[in-house]
Amino acid sequence: MKPLSAIDNIFLLMEQRQQPLHVGALCLFTPPPDAPPDFALQLAERLRQSAQAAAPFNRRLVSRAGFKFWDESGDFDLAQHFVHLALPKPGRVRELLAMVSRVHAAHLDRAYPLWRIYLIEGLDDGRIALYSKIHHALVDGVAGIRLLMKSMAPDAETSITMPAPWEVRTRRTRERRLPVPTPSLRGVNALRALAQQGLDGVTPVFQQFRQVRRDQRAGREDCIGSLQAPRSILNNNISGSRRFAAQSYETPRIKAIARRFDATVNDVVLAMCGGALRRYLGELNALPDAPLVAAVPVSTRRDDGDSGNEVAFALTHLGTHIACPEARLLAVKACMDYNKQVLRALNPSQLMAYEGLMFAPGVFNLLTGFSRTKTIVNVVISHVPGPRTETYWQGCKLDGVYPVSLLVNNIALNITLVSRHDFIDFGLIGCRKTLPSLQRLLDYLGESLDELEAGGAPVVPAVKAKARQASKAPA
Template sequence: MKPLSLIDSAFLMLEQRQQPLHVGALCLFAPPEGAPEDFAYQLAERLRSSGQAVPPFNRRLITRAGVNFWEEAEDFDIAQHFVHLALPKPGRMRELLAMISRVHAAHLDRAYPLWRMYLIEGLEDGRIALYSKIHHALVDGVAGIRLLMKTMDADPERSLAIPAPWEAYTKRGGKRSLPVPSPALRSVDALRSLAREGVANVAPIFRRLAETRRDYRDGNPDCVGGLQAPVSMFNQRITGSRRFAAQSYSTARIKAIATAFDATSNDVVLAMCGSALRKYLLENEALPADPLVAAVPVSTRKDDGTSGNEVAFALTHLGTHLADPAKRLRAIKGCMDYNKRALRSLSATQLLTYEGMLFAPGAVSLFTGLQRQRTIVNVVISHVPGPREDLYWQGCRLEGLYPVSVVIHRIALNITLISRNESIDFGLIGCRKTVPHLQRLLEYLEEAIEELEATLPDAKPAPKRRARTVEKTAEGSLAE
């Protein structure tokens, strides 16, 4: 038996009926050319015949004297984890996303290893889907995506020889992180490390804190404090229902905008999100006067290494107070550049301590709801690097990789995206009650790209868009 770490245990303790803490992914695949009509059935039977599982897929939670442990299950039963489903007709993307919304809202049974996988057929265009979910106490979102990619190959023939996903081992290296900034937990190890390293390593932290507070006090628009976000409609308690929306956007389009503004693709993505959220809140007559604030994971790696996760949470405003798309992008770029300079001036240990001290007041507000006017963040936006080449799974070509993340009380919306070779796949998850008609954000994201493209020197007038209708934005719809 292996005891759970502090953070792994926290995922289990924080889980509530309205707040399941598993992460997931939806993959879309094109079957091989000439595949028989019962291809999905044959694939399901082949996968179901694989009754062996390796860590973390065979780890079952047990509790002894109030302490949680992982135990490797000897009676692993694939029937509890692998499900073959068919969409109801007509099998549009809206039916698929409505199904994912429902199954992602359901808790995983703690009597079994904490994961489940669904092979879904019945899409009208002939594609198949694979939706998987696994508890955050077992792997984080990035590790989960990497685990999925381990079961794929650039060669369709070689991909047929790769075992079922639950037989693919993943090494859990590097530091874990909660889905939102959590100073109390993230700083424990950092404080221990600082104690070992000596007092001299504390000085840069207080210097950085003083500079941040001075910039905030002086009104530096690029500096975002730990209790600066206005309370919005996204900062309410959530219910157990979920709404999932997904869409792919061209990498080339986003890079062209980034180049024109001397920005990064991530800056452009944040500007798209800021524009979409501004329009959504205006539509709901709920736009705060001050800009929304997002928690954005930022790499702080100073070398080209691949081991570990050198990541910190940066707080950036999303320019929702600005109507002009170009000004919004420049403002977000300035804020992200400020964050990167600040974060890279500290070591990994110093950075975690700095985060804990900076975010503590906002975290107290977030988890208690005592502060009614300000909070730490309004939304979490994560950008995960994905495969840079075409991949195949069991002979099927990967055509979409959409993350399905978590939402928690008082952060009712999460936007996670994965960069692939030709597209950036967005996955939006939100509380169905707190964030009504979430799928409209997909249309607003597309409009955001068009608005930014219209600011480019060689821009051509965009074709007129049809007026939005209720049918066009029905539950779970995917822009096509």
């Protein structure tokens, strides 16, 4: 048995009835052309032959003398973790997303290892789906996507020989964090690392902090603080119900816009989200006058390693106060450029300390409710790298990887994306009670992309025509 780390314990203690802390992903697959009508049933029976689970899938919570431990046991009940389901007719993507919304809202049973995988058939177009969820105390969202990818292969024949997803072993990341701004969870590590660096490590942190504060007092619109986000319906307390929405958009469309504006793909994605939220909240008569602020995880890795989770949170406004799509994109780009300049000036341990200083006012307000008009952030928008080539699982072609993230109180919407070779897959998870008709955001994301395309030089017609069809078809 292995004692839980402090961060594992915090993840478990933070969990509440309306706030389950597991992350998930929905994968869509096209079966092989010669697949029989009972292909999904045969696949389920083949996967049930697996009798072992690798770490972290074999870790079960146990308590001894008031302390919690991970107990790695090879004896596990596969029927508790692997479920084969069929969609109700007519089997549209709408029914699939409704099913994922319901099962994602349910807590994982702590008497068993904290994960579950659903194989879902019955889609009207013949595709099958795989929805998986795993507790954040075991792995973070990025590691969870990597785990799924390790059970897949670049060709159909090899993919049939790959192990079941729960047999894939992964290395435990050096540092894990919630996909929401929680800098206090890293404060001790930051102070310890800075103490080892001495004065040379501390000085750049305070110099950068003072410079940012000067820029904020000067009214720079591209410098966003942690007590600048206006309160909105996105910042109400959440219920236990969830609404999941998913959509794919072609990468060439977004890259073409990025080249026109000398921006990044992430800049364009953030501007799309800003345009969609502007219209969504506007129709609800709930759009604040001040721009919405997003927390955006940004990689701070200095090497090509694949372990660890070296990420800092950047704050950017989404230009929701700007009607012109092009001006909105340029404003978002300016914010992200400012953030990148700060990130490059500090090493990872200095960034942890700087992040703690920057988020301190927002965290204090979140705990005390000192300001009723401002909050720490309005929404979290994450971008996760996915497979760069065509990918197969058990002979089926991967058609989409849609992240299903988590929510915490006062942040009722999370938008997470996975970049594949030709598509960017959006996964939106929101509080069903707080955010009515969340699926409308998918239409508004597509319209925002159309507006950005129309605002500049035309995209190659063949790509544009194909892209418009893809953006209007669910998932």
